[in-house]
Amino acid sequence: MKAAIYTKYGSPEVIQIIDVEVPSPQPNEILVKIKASSVTRADTMMRQGIPKFGRLFVGLFKPKNTALGTGFSGVVESVGDQVTKFKIGDEVFGEKLFSNGCNAEYLCIAENLVVARKPKNMSHIEAAPICDGFLTSYNFLKDIANVKPGQRVLINGASGSLGTAAVQLAKIMGAKVTGVCSIKNIDFVLSLGADEVIDYTKTNVNQLQSQYDVVYDTVGKLNYKMTKNVLTTDGVFMTPVLSCQVLWQMLWNPKKVKFAATGIKKTKELKRLFLELVDFFKQGKLQTNIDKKYSLSEIREAHQYLETGRKVGNIVVVNP
Secondary structure, three states, X not given: OEEEEEOOOXXXXXXXXXXXXXXXXXXXXXXXXXXXXXXXXXXXXXXXXXXHHHHHHHOXXXXXXXXXXXXXXXXXXXXXXXXOOOOOOXXXXXXXXOOOOOXXXXXXXXXXXXXXXXXXXXXXXXXXXXXXXXXXXXXXXXXXXXXXXXXXXXXXXXXOHXXXXXXXXXXXXXXXXXXXXXXXXXXXXXXOOOOEXXXXXXXXXXXXXXXXXXXXXXXXXXXXXXHHHHEEEEEEEEEOOOOHHHHHHHHHOOOOEEEOOHHHOOHHHHHHHHHHHHHHHXXXXXXXOEEEEEEHHHHHHHHHHHOOOOOOOEEEEEOO
């Protein structure tokens, strides 16, 4: 089978497409023929090895895990003899972290991990990126910020994968949502349910007159110092993008500054959030927005496009 890997840090040119054997499922695993997989900003950061202090954990001089891609959707092709939740032919989707990668043609995953049957009202392309955008944003809004009806939430990077998810989720949770994005995406973010949208090229967040219970910076462009004037007394600044500045602010003011790596939560907690999201999608309360689709052989181009910063919604790799 074909799989995308990178064996050194660098530009998209370090990505290789290699031939490897189709994996065989362990007794508790299913073998999935991947129909679509996600490509995310986190993937590009891992490939670049940034922030550099993160290399202490993922490989100082070269990556420990050379695989790419975490979100997937596909069809069960075979099952281990202990599998009880899935059968051959089931359409499934989910996320597998720290593995042999989802930007590939096949993947083995244990049935008790973050995997479920794909809702019938979604395509594989729509399902593949759910865990990258929606699962992360749901963790921040529900488990970290504990957003309540009537609260004011400001979402920076509202037109990206995490941002489009956050706008929709915050509205489901009853919040009043302000999105921040470029002027060309204002109508799009309003269509997702945002109550108001700010063009970041014309208005600085720290100059806003309103105050917010939550500032969720999905793209790592802000920090607590830049937003503390617009936070309520009990308000929190949170981001999934760690920088030295955010780390320092979090150490000094842990009640006001929140960072989390959603992928390292306990599997039980991740699956709880994931299954709640599945129900939302089944009910038609959420939608995935796809910006561009690439073939596996075009994954370098997908990474190049991600680095332009012009992505709106999600990018997906599609297999035949």
